[in-house]
Amino acid sequence: PLKLGIMASGNGSNFESVAQAIKNGELDAKIQVLIYNNTSAKAAVRAENLGVPSVFLDHRKYKNREEFDGEIVQTLRQYDVEWVIMAGWMRLVTPILIDAFPDKIINIHPSLLPSFKGVNAVEQAFAAGVKIAGCTVHLVCLEMDSGAILMQAAVPVLPNDTPETLHARIQVEEHRILPIAIALASQHNLHQLNKYTQ
Ligand code: GAR
Numbered sequence: 001p002l003k004l005g006i007m008a009s010g011n012g013s014n015f016e017s018v019a020q021a022i023k024n025g026e027l028d029a030k031i032q033v034l035i036y037n038n039t040s041a042k043a044a045v046r047a048e049n050l051g052v053p054s055v056f057l058d059h060r061k062y063k064n065r066e067e068f069d070g071e072i073v074q075t076l077r078q079y080d081v082e083w084v085i086m087a088g089w090m091r092l093v094t095p096i097l098i099d100a101f102p103d104k105i106i107n108i109h110p111s112l113l114p115s116f117k118g119v120n121a122v123e124q125a126f127a128a129g130v131k132i133a134g135c136t137v138h139l140v141c142l143e144m145d146s147g148a149i150l151m152q153a154a155v156p157v158l159p160n161d162t163p164e165t166l167h168a169r170i171q172v173e174e175h176r177i178l179p180i181a182i183a184l185a186s187q188h189n190l191h192q193l194n195k196y197t198q
Pocket residue numbers: 008009010011012013014015087088089090108109110118119120121135171174
């Protein structure tokens with residue numbers, strides 16, 4: 001089984017979808033640890049219910065992003081993590097984390113990249129008036145939301161949508177493709193792919 005470390009800042013529904021896929025036998029993996037950085041993150045409650053160990057790391061306590069990432073790397077190593085999954089992780093990363101897990105960090109983003117990078121991606125897509133929205137699972141590199149794309153899924157934007165209803169439709173697809181993309185990623189040598197997009 002793949003040894004996964006999940007990083008989440010909020011609700012944690014993507015974390016739960018990975019846990020479900022493992023439970024259902026769709027993904028041969030084990031979640032070694034959940035790292036979260038907000039005390040209010042519902043992801044922590046989900047971890048407890050799922051019996052997954054969780055560690056709270058407060059970015060506000062560190063001098064800079066590098067020191068915070070150093071602590072994350074130490075925790076991931078302590079839990080013997082092989083693949084790092086950012087499932088709603090809302091912090092920028094530094095080379096400290098990237099270099100510790102080369103080509104083994106995966107992120108999910110609620111837009112069809114390279115459109116609408118950064119925060120509030122769904123609101124950005126909504127404001128742009130696009131008629132097709134979606135989500136992307138990609139490898140993480142230093143530049144935000146820019147690593148090699150592993151999988152994408154599209155959804156329609158409907159006439160009566162609000163950013164919230166659109167996000168809900170996107171999340172159904174996120175929950176479907178994230179576990180598949182993790183399995184795909186682990187079966188391939190992704191070094192070339194990631195290098196190619198830099
Ligand atoms: C997801 O929609 C994910 O794509 C997004 O945050 C949400 C987390 O939901 N990530 C980003 O915006 C990263 N920049 P969840 O906590 O329920 O999994």
